Amino acid sequence: MNRIRPTVVALIVVLVLAPLVVLGLWSLADGWFFPALVPDHLGAATWRTLLVEQSALPRALGVSVALGLVVTVGALALALPAGRALARGRFVGKGVLTVLILLPA
Numbered sequence: 700m701n702r703i704r705p706t707v708v709a710l711i712v713v714l715v716l717a718p719l720v721v722l723g724l725w726s727l728a729d730g731w732f733f734p735a736l737v738p739d740h741l742g743a744a745t746w747r748t749l750l751v752e753q754s755a756l757p758r759a760l761g762v763s764v765a766l767g768l769v770v771t772v773g774a775l776a777l778a779l780p781a782g783r784a785l786a787r788g789r790f791v792g793k794g795v796l797t798v799l800i801l802l803p804a
Contacts, residue, residue, distance in 0.1 A: 724737070724738060724741075725738075726745060726746065727741045727742065727743060727745075727746075728740070728741060728742075729741070729742045729744065781800065785797055785800070
């Protein structure tokens, strides 16, 4: 069995975590302009604005979750019968339909 080299694992970890660290830093930066490698000032003003009681964040999260659930149910309602028909049925154009469904979006 081939083992993954530690350098490859380290590279993958860095490539995955580095953007997340930059996003976290950016969320705390009051201003971060081009020549600076790190922000001049850090603060939580943006987070305070989002988490106050008058914020629209809870409503926006609720709408996002509801929309995600509706889309998931709709996708399942279309995909399950299509998958069953493609797996068990015989009909003209089955190969073409299978290719169209399996193409990346």
